[in-house]
Amino acid sequence: MPIPRPYQPHSTERNSSAQNVLVASRPPNKFPGAYPPPRPPVGKPIRVPTLQDNVRSGPRPGPSTDPMWEGFDLPEDRHLYDPATSAAEAEKALRELVEESHNDDAETEIDMSQAIVDGFREGVALLPHQVLGRAWMKERETGKKLGGILADDMGLGKTIQTLTRIVDGRPKKSDKADGWAAATLVVCPVALVSQWASEIQKMAVGLRVIEHHGPSRTTDPVKLMKAHVVVTSYSIVSSEHGAYAADAKDETKGKAKAKNTKNLSDSDDASESGSDSDSSAIGKTLVAKKKAAPKKVAKDALFRIKWWRIVLDEAHNIKNRNTKAALGCCALQGKFRWCLTGTPIVEELYSLIKFLQIRPLNDWTTFNEQIAKPVKAGRQ
Secondary structure (H helix, E strand, O other), X not given: OOOOOOOOOOHHHHHHHXXXXXXXXXXXXXXXXXXXXXXXXXXXXXXXXXXXXXXXOOOOOOOOOOHHHOOOOOOOOHHHHOOOOOHHHHHHHHHHHHHHHOOOOOOOOOOHHHHEOEOEOOOOEOOHHHHHHHHHHHHOOOOOOOEEEEOOXXXXXXXXXHHHHHHHOOOOHHHHHOOOOOOEEEEXXXXXXXXXXXXXXXXXXXXXXXXXXXXXXXXXXXXXHOOOEEEEEHHHHHHHXXXXXXXXXXXXXXXHHHHHHHHHHHHHHHHOOOOOHHHHHHHHHHHHHOOOOOOOOOOOHHHHOEEEEEEEEOHHHHOOOOOHHHHHHHHOEEEEEEEEXXXXXXXXXXXXXXXXXXXXXXXXXXXXXXXXXHHHHHHO
């Protein structure tokens, strides 16, 4: 019978025991691949604000009561950290300032009996804000006021308000005696010429409308003066202004040339009084054969008329004061001047002021010193 041996652990068990001894002998933070233990909290933790904290029904608590500010010391001059006003905010503030300069619509009593305009077709009536516009445009053509800027947003009816003023504000006999034509000139982009003429015929009764556009347009200013409304484009104004300015220069040169020719002719007659008759006969024959070329009629009828009213639709087309369109529109003669635009606050506001002949800002030096430079300095 074999003698029993004492228990001997297997090799795996011996290795496990050895590892337990090694693990037990290491510090807790020195284990292979182990992370250091978390640090104990020090002080009061900062609570991160949530979206719900920002939505409050009442006034926002100050730093002393709002828990999100605990533990922070704010400087006393907090206004130093206010963000600078952006260009968009400045423009909005300027618009509000301009609107506040006019009577508040909420306090203005609207007489809806003025929604019906004599001279409009049956069924065409003004909306409440257009009734206000009708009264305002009438007021802007009284006394020393000779027009303005109608800057309603797109779709609010700048066309119908302008047409109302055309129907209501016709010239008197005394105005015609002063040389003013009865016609209103409407200048607009090329794509809107036919649309303007169509809208006038659709809304008004008995108005003669002429579309002054294209190469076959009339050169006779008398024909244009017989119309109630003449619709043209900025390109035509630019073209006819060039022809008008060139024709004026040619007339000046022609007078000087005629004077010089007369003096030269008198001198030649005195010096050649002793010449033989054959030379004189030859000279007369050459002069007789030379015929003067017929003078081409300049297409500048727009600048031969003193318009009763001039309306610039989409007036921001002349925002650059150095363009031919801006120079041409400012050179037109008219008693009342209107700018229709949905974007009147632009970099080159000077062109609109120059066209409207608002003194003294229609002078570039004054405008630059009083308006342009201060605005530019404020944006820097």
